[in-house]
Amino acid sequence: MIDENGILFILSGPSGVGKGTVRRELFKRANELKYSISMTTREMRAGEAEGVDYFYRTNEEFEQMIEAGQLLEYARFVNNYYGTPRKYVEDTLQDGKDVFLEIEVQGAMQVKENFPEGVFIFLFPPSLEELKNRIVERGTESQELVLRRLKEARKEIDMMDAYDYVVVNDNVDTAVTKIQSIIQSEHCKRDRIAKQYKKLLEDD
Amino acid sequence: MIDENGILFILSGPSGVGKGTVRRELFKRANELKYSISMTTREMRAGEAEGVDYFYRTNEEFEQMIEAGQLLEYARFVNNYYGTPRKYVEDTLQDGKDVFLEIEVQGAMQVKENFPEGVFIFLFPPSLEELKNRIVERGTESQELVLRRLKEARKEIDMMDAYDYVVVNDNVDTAVTKIQSIIQSEHCKRDRIAKQYKKLLEDD
Numbered sequence: 212m213i214d215e216n217g218i219l220f221i222l223s224g225p226s227g228v229g230k231g232t233v234r235r236e237l238f239k240r241a242n243e244l245k246y247s248i249s250m251t252t253r254e255m256r257a258g259e260a261e262g263v264d265y266f267y268r269t270n271e272e273f274e275q276m277i278e279a280g281q282l283l284e285y286a287r288f289v290n291n292y293y294g295t296p297r298k299y300v301e302d303t304l305q306d307g308k309d310v311f312l313e314i315e316v317q318g319a320m321q322v323k324e325n326f327p328e329g330v331f332i333f334l335f336p337p338s339l340e341e342l343k344n345r346i347v348e349r350g351t352e353s354q355e356l357v358l359r360r361l362k363e364a365r366k367e368i369d370m371m372d373a374y375d376y377v378v379v380n381d382n383v384d385t386a387v388t389k390i391q392s393i394i395q396s397e398h399c400k401r402d403r404i405a406k407q408y409k410k411l412l413e414d415d
Numbered sequence: 416m417i418d419e420n421g422i423l424f425i426l427s428g429p430s431g432v433g434k435g436t437v438r439r440e441l442f443k444r445a446n447e448l449k450y451s452i453s454m455t456t457r458e459m460r461a462g463e464a465e466g467v468d469y470f471y472r473t474n475e476e477f478e479q480m481i482e483a484g485q486l487l488e489y490a491r492f493v494n495n496y497y498g499t500p501r502k503y504v505e506d507t508l509q510d511g512k513d514v515f516l517e518i519e520v521q522g523a524m525q526v527k528e529n530f531p532e533g534v535f536i537f538l539f540p541p542s543l544e545e546l547k548n549r550i551v552e553r554g555t556e557s558q559e560l561v562l563r564r565l566k567e568a569r570k571e572i573d574m575m576d577a578y579d580y581v582v583v584n585d586n587v588d589t590a591v592t593k594i595q596s597i598i599q600s601e602h603c604k605r606d607r608i609a610k611q612y613k614k615l616l617e618d619d
Contacts, residue, residue, distance in 0.1 A: 377604075393600040399580040
């Protein structure tokens with residue numbers, strides 16, 4: 212279909228809901244999808260490459276980009292910045308390719324503010340009880356941390372209203388299939404393509 | 416997923432675009448979908464049954480239903496009324512089943528007015544040129560009729576703006592797959608299900 216731009220899809224959801232698993236399975240199936248490459252100030256490690264694993268920048272360069280509004284979102288972890296460069300996303304979309312970004316809820320809200328034309332998908336736990344189990348089973352968390360995470364999750368679930376779609380992650384295969392349907396149907400949205408079709412009518 | 420209502424999907428598009436073929440292929444694949452049963456004043460034929468092929472009503476009964484706003488759309492062909500009864504659609508949706516209605520553009524616009532919460536899909540010809548070929552190949556139309564149909568089609572294509580989705584019918588299989596994606600992704604729409612999910616949170 213005619214000169215269509217790509218769409219930015221953002222997958223987010225509460226801690227422990229399985230965003231990473233769903234994203235990895237999606238990328239196994241949907242190889243036309245581009246994963247958004249992050250920018251970071253942490254040092255390049257052996258085997259990594261610029262523009263493949265990350266875009267590597269100095270602290271000063273990163274802060275200039277924040278200042279200039281060139282990041283769709285960013286956060287600081289362990290003394291390093293991580294963020295999503297707007298230019299890479301926009302260039303890829305203009306190339307006609309969809310970009311997929313899997314990200315924590317806080318980051319998704321920043322993207323929503325800076326790129327509202329993205330399609331926001333909220334990955335939902337089958338129930339809060341099950342979310343609790345999943346966090347416990349991970350085995351890396353203290354009881355206190357579990358309770359704090361749950362409290363956070365409740366807050367995050369209230370954030371659902373900022374999203375376009377909600378996909379329940381009761382089963383990874385089903386969740387991935389639903390996300391693929393969302394990607395396909397978004398390309399059929401009338402407001403996205405009416406212009407191109409009307410052009411086709413004029414060309415007749 | 417929790418007590419979800421069905422969704423009314425309306426497939427429409429210009430004459431000759433292949434709505435019927437797409438609908439039949441869709442129903443072969445998606446057997447959980449309910450086809451909207453029409454109401455008519457024409458006589459029941461051998462082998463037909465009330466509530467299966469049509470709901471059969473007298474002229475007077477039909478006109479009373481029009482009067483009372485009990486039809487989502489109706490039209491008169493060859494001295495008989497044909498229409499879509501609101502009650503059958505609403506009962507089926509409340510039963511949690513999706514209803515699928517394939518209909519001409521004029522009828523779709525009536526449904527849009529009477530049931531705006533429906534999801535409107537516009538089936539689009541790959542190009543107007545190909546639409547012309549298809550009408551000609553059908554072989555049942557005079558040249559004059561073909562030209563008139565084409566003119567109508569241009570008008571109908573301008574009506575695209577009233578639809579939620581546009582699916583190009585360059586290939587029946589692809590078009591049906593896209594419609595199935597639309598059906599699945601509509602069930603993931605946040606505004607449809609946020610309430611149920613928030614209820615789930617309260618129940619925890």
